[in-house]
Amino acid sequence: MIWTQLAIRDVETWVAEPQSRPPAPNYRLAGLDEVHERLDHIHQARNVRIREPSCTMEIRRRRSPKDDEPQATVSLAYELGTWMDGRELRPSVGPPLRKGAKAPPPEIPNVGRADLWSWETSIDTIPCVGPGGRVTVYSLPGMTLADITTRYRTARIESRWRSPRDIATEIDGITRGEFFEVRVLGTFGYYEASKYEGQRYLRTAFVFVVDRPSVATEGPRWRVSFAVSATESDDIPPDEGLGSASGNCL
Structure with a gap:
């Protein structure tokens, strides 16, 4: 995620910026049931487990010594993240894939002891x-694990900007006037x-992290993270x- 550092007095102006486009x-x-039905159209979906109550997916695939490349799992996870819900995926980390693999090669090789791909x-x-x-x-x-923490959208609901x-008033309430x-x-x-977590609707939101450095005369440092609906x-x-995340720590 890309974060913007803000002053309290600038929050109202900042949250208005996305409203230059339609809501x-x-x-x-x-x-x-709907996720299971959608998976029936994907090759190799038998290797996919659907988590409850979130309806997100995971793949756990053991590999033999002769099958030491995770490319099949990487490609399936990428397919689930795009075709399943029509999203765009941007690589954030991972080693290059072999020639002919379905997923685009992320740019950063190797993280710690395990290879890691992330979009x-x-x-x-x-x-x-x-x-x-x-x-x-x-x-x-000996194993490849995949987390596909995306959900399948089924119906569009029109909205309007808040x-x-x-x-900004919700942020003011969290800061208790500590301007x-x-x-x-x-x-x-x-x-x-x-x-x-289960989730019934997907909506745009502003996510904030608010903290105060420790001040000897006013008590210890505190930090809260929360989401506020944008529409x-x-x-x-x-x-x-x-x-x-609504009004609570993430």
Whole structure:
């Protein structure tokens, strides 16, 4: 994720910047049966396990000594991240793939003891933010593991932008009036929960990290991370789709 450092007084102006474009739609997300039905159209889907309650996916594939390349798992994970939901994937880390592999070669070779491939996802050029919204493949001795923490969208729901003033007011409530002492980082995108959380809707949000350095006369340092919805729709509650990130630590 790309973060922007902000002063409290600049939050309202910053959250207004995405509103120069039409409001991004919200989406209803598939349930377990719908994901299974979609997977039936993907070759090698028998190697994929669907997690509950999040309806995200994982692949665990043991390899024999003669089958020491993880390319099949990498390609399948990439396919699930694109064809399954029509997203764009941007490589963030990983070793080059062999010639003829389906996925584009990420640029950074080798991370620690295991090979690692990782892609961040976006929808109509808007990045997915939060713990989810990414595809990651780990190549370990004798095994390849893949986390596909993306969800399948089934219905588009029109939305409208929220008032920048209302969003900034939520930040003011967190900082408790500590105007100069706190530091704020912000990012914008489709909020996607972790692989451990259920999620019924996908919506754009502003994610903030707010902290205050330790001040001897005013108590210890504190830090909170939370998501605030960027849009609203008539049929969706204001915090629906943000899960535990709504007004709480991520």
